[in-house]
Amino acid sequence: MTRPQPEVVVLVTMTPDQRQESVRVSQVILPEKEERQTPYTLEEFSYDYFRPPPKHTLSRVMVTKNRGKDKLWSCSREPLKQPLLKKVVNHEELSQEACMAFIAIMKYMGDYPSRRTRAVNDLTDQIFEGALKDEPLKDEIVCQIIKQLTDNHVKYSEEKGWELLWLCTGLFPPSNNLLPHVQKFLQAKKHHLLSPDCMQRLQKALRNGSRKYPPHLVEVEAIQHKTTQIFHKVYFPDDSDEAFEVESSTKAKDFCHNISGRLMLKSSEGFSLFVKITDKVISVPDGDFFFDFVRHLTDWIRKARHVKDGGAAMVPSLTYQVFFMKKLWTNTVPGNDSMADSIFHYYQELPKYLRGYHKCSREEVHQLAALIYRVKFEEDNSHFQTTSKILKDLVPQDQIRLQSPDDWKRSIMTLFIKQSGKTREDAKLSFLKIIYKWPTFGSAFFEIKQTTDPNYPETLLIAINKHGVSLIDPKTKDILTTHPFTKISNWSSGNTYFHITIGNLVRGSKLLCETSLGYKMDDLLTSYISQMLTTMTKQRTSRGNK
Known part of the structure; x- marks a missing residue:
């Protein structure tokens, strides 16, 4: 009996989807004038860094037969019993992980029986997860993938191996010892569609360092659809x-x-x-x-x-x-960047204003309503006929009932006519310039409950902005107090709370807030304080250099 060709063996181990894909890949006609280069292998690297092949005590005939199997750096249709690299072999846990990763590589390439229904990134997770946690496994995985691309005569399997190499070069760079060999391998395979891209990804990985997590589903799906641009x-x-x-x-x-x-x-x-x-x-x-x-x-x-x-x-x-x-409004001044005002500042400030978070005068409310109307409809005044329907888009929600719809219409229309000739962009800027004067401009607002301080209402509005953390009375919109970032010594958050300590950790006052947005408050406070510290360091450095 003779062993069937690898192409036949591999068809048995494939899932139906892989078999279908294999037929499609085998029908792709490659360019005839393809420059054939002598393939580069990991043989030279293996002499110093691979574990030694198993010793044979059999006859010379058997040794000749086994010689192919001893090429640890060459494609194998059998799972590994031990890792390839010496540095991994002596570590039991990593050894096990390396051998499991190799089986996942074989499954992905269609060289090992695999169940059909699985998430797109199940196998890629199994291949790369260990390497991203343990440094020695990075080189092991790179070597395993290149091994399976060396002398691989099954077209489908080879193409899937290239997908893995593409994903791998985007995750982490190999060690300095292995790097030149990977580069030579890619150089020798430069005719392959993915080789130049793998080379570029390798350079970027060397520059930017290693990722922390296996490829995202979007990355795996992209390369499986032969797309290298996402x-x-x-x-x-x-x-x-x-x-x-x-x-x-x-x-x-x-x-x-x-x-x-x-x-x-x-x-x-x-x-x-x-x-x-x-x-x-x-x-x-x-x-x-x-x-x-x-x-x-x-x-x-x-x-x-x-x-x-x-x-x-x-x-x-x-x-x-x-x-x-x-996110951070520290240096935001309306008029300094017209594109930022037009796309971001106006549309981010408008909803906060309409929710009634700011303290403002009746006159300002009328002016702002006329400007918002102009941004929405420009010179078209026909919408004033249905003022009652659009008031919620023009006036803060807590102010609507302070006047009748007819009174609102009269006040807003008078100012709208006065502003005649203003463009939509002019109106956005005028709106921002009015709000900019308020101490709550550029704030992120949070409605919270507190019972720690009897001096404050149970329901509070907290504003985090460039001035620090302000506590606001939600009814009157009065700022009760503002804690500058320099006075905040500690803070923490969870699913249902946000805690903040003002002043000294021992004698300081604590405010315990009930909120589901603690994660946002935490992140914002961290970012503002981090920005403040960076600015202070820069100022000290520039003073020192003078």
């Missing part, structure tokens, strides 16, 4: 959106920079990316890899749901949206 829709406060390319190595800071460049903003300072998932909107830290953050967030929410539902039901895939907004 475009992400980003939403803006003015209800517009645009698509931006996001790479595996893109950090939130780079993403913000790209967006502000495209929108022709004068600076990306104070802006942030936010991910909206289920009922939460969470800011992406500047230094985080974008896909790492989204991956971490979806995993966290999935686990929380799983526990809540008793782990019985299959959790559906979580969809998310990405927003780009102004």
Whole structure:
């Protein structure tokens, strides 16, 4: 009996989907004038860093037969019993993990029996999760993937191996010892469609460092659909959106920079990316890899749901949206950046104003209503016929009942006529210039309950802005007190609370707030204080250099 060809063996181990894909791949006609180069292998690297092959005590004939099997750096259709690298072999836990990862690689490439129904990133998680936790496994996984791409004569399997190498080069760089060998391997395979892209991704991984989480579903789906460019829709406060390319190595800071460049903003300072998932909107830290953050967030929410539902039901895939907004308003002055005023500042400040969070005079309310009307309808005054219907979009909710609809109509229309000739953009700027004078401009407002301080009402409005943390009476809108950031010594948050300590940790006063938005308050306070400390350090440095 003779062993069937690898192409036949591999068809048996594939899932029906993989078999279908294999037929499609095998029908792709490659260019005839393909430059054939001698393939580069990990043989040279293996002499110093691979474990020695098993010793054979059999006849010379058997040794000749086994020689192919001893090429540890060459493609194998058998699972590994031990890791490839010496540095992993002696570590029992890592050894086990390395061998399991190799089976997952074989399953992904269609070289090992696998069940059909699984999430798109199940196998990629199994392959890369260990390597992202334990440094020695990084080189092990890179070697395993290159091994399976060396002398692999099954077209489908080879293509799937290239997908894994593409994902891998976007996650982490190999060690300095392995790096030149990976580069030579890619150089020798430069005719392959993914090779130049893998080379670029490798350079970026060397520059930006290692990711923390395995590839996001979006990355895995992209490469499985033969797409090396991933475009992400980003939403803006003015209800517009645009698509931006996001790479595996893109950090939130780079993403913000790209967006502000495209929108022709004068600076990306104070802006942030936010991910909206289920009922939460969470800011992406500047230094985080974008896909790492989204991956971490979806995993966290999935686990929380799983526990809540008793782990019985299959959790559906979580969809998310990405927003780009102004987060820190420290240096925001209306008129300094017309694009930022038009797309962000106006549309972010308007809802807070209409919710009635600011203290303002009747005259200001009339003026602002006329400006909001102009932004909505420009010179078209026909909507004044139905003033009662549009009042909620023009006047703070707590002020609507202070006048009859007819009185509102008269007051607003008089000022609207006075402002004749103003463009929509002029009206936005005028609106911002009025609000800018208020101490609560650029605030994030939080409605909370407190019982720790009898001097304050039980229901409080907290505003976090460039001045610090203000406590506001929700009825009168009076600012009861403002705690500057320099006086805040400690804070913490949970699902149902936000705690803050003002002044000395021993003698300071504590405010315990009941809120479901503690995570937002915590993040905002951290960001403002971090910005303040950075500014102080810069000022000290510049003084020292003078």
